[in-house]
Every structure is written in structure tokens, then in C-alpha cells.
Amino acid sequence: MRKDLRKDLRKLVRKAIRVNSRDIENLDKEVFLKCKTIAKHIKRNKISLEEAIKLPAVIIGGLLWNKRKIGITRFLKPPIAPKLEKALNKVGVIGKKVGENTVGKCAEVDCANYLLLNCRSNYEVSDIKFSTPYRPRTSEIIETCENCKKTFI
Numbered sequence: 001m002r003k004d005l006r007k008d009l010r011k012l013v014r015k016a017i018r019v020n021s022r023d024i025e026n027l028d029k030e031v032f033l034k035c036k037t038i039a040k041h042i043k044r045n046k047i048s049l050e051e052a053i054k055l056p057a058v059i060i061g062g063l064l065w066n067k068r069k070i071g072i073t074r075f076l077k078p079p080i081a082p083k084l085e086k087a088l089n090k091v092g093v094i095g096k097k098v099g100e101n102t103v104g105k106c107a108e109v110d111c112a113n114y115l116l117l118n119c120r121s122n123y124e125v126s127d128i129k130f131s132t133p134y135r136p137r138t139s140e141i142i143e144t145c146e147n148c149k150k151t152f153i
């Protein structure tokens with residue numbers, strides 16, 4: 001891939017993880033539109049799947065108290081919010097595969113960890129409001145995985 005295209009793509013991803021919306025409906029729209037811009041950029045410039053697949057697999061927006069965060073698919077790194085750790089431990093061992101996904105590697109978890117660490121400690125994992133999860137390279141909706149369903153109830 002051409003250097004400038006790769007640079008543009010990275011810039012679009014950085015833009016996608018900086019959002020302004022303060023309510024879940026607008027946050028959802030914002031995340032979707034940013035994914036759509038990324039997907040269009042990939043299509044228009046015929047960026048190969050090999051390159052596109054390097055982007056975060058899923059991104060999701062989350063709100064808690066007065067904080068907002070865009071989470072991306074990646075391995076969970078310490079510090080881990082105690083309430084999130086407890087919820088994940090019920091699903092399986094963090095970093096090990098359960099079903100389709102690795103426990104703690106979802107965009108939801110990335111998002112939740114930031115929010116729980118940066119909000120007052122009386123919040124529960126179930127207090128977090130999530131947007132729809134989207135795949136940036138295609139802008140398609142990704143179904144919440146079984147692990148996340150169990151973690152965030």
C-alpha cells in the first residue's frame with residue numbers, strides 16, 4: 001500500500017476514536033459514520049484486505065457518568081478495574097479463549113475498563129451504556145459476543 005494511503009487510514013482511525021457525543025444515540029451515529037468513512041476510504045483506494053485487517057476488528061462507544069470512550073479490540077492490559085476483572089473471571093481466564101473470543105480482548109472490555117477506572121468506584125459494569133459495535137473496515141454491525149453478554153448483564 002502507498003505510504004500516503006496508509007497515513008490517511010491511520011488518521012481516520014485516530015479520528016474514529018475521538019468522539020464528541022454525550023448521549024448514546026448520537027454516539028452510535030458518530031461511531032457508525034466514522035466507520036463508514038474508513039470503509040469508503042478502503043474501497044475507494046482499493047486497499048487490500050491484508051492491510052485493512054490490521055485495523056481494529058471492532059470499535060464501540062461507551063458512556064458512564066460524564067465520561068465517554070471508544071473501545072477497540074485489543075488485549076486487556078493492567079491496570080484492570082476490579083469490578084470488570086470480577087465480571088470477566090466469571091466468563092473465563094483473562095487472555096484465554098472461551099468460545100469464539102479471547103476473554104478480555106473485546107472492544108466492549110477496552111471501553112469498560114477505561115470508563116470504570118476513570119469514574120467513581122460505585123459504578124457497576126452493568127451501568128455502562130454501549131453503542132452498537134461496528135467493524136471499521138466494513139462499517140458493518142457486529143453482534144455482541146457471548147462472553148460480553150455474560151460480562152455486561
Ligand SMILES: [Zn+2]
Nearest residue numbers: 106145147148
Ligand atoms: Zn465480546
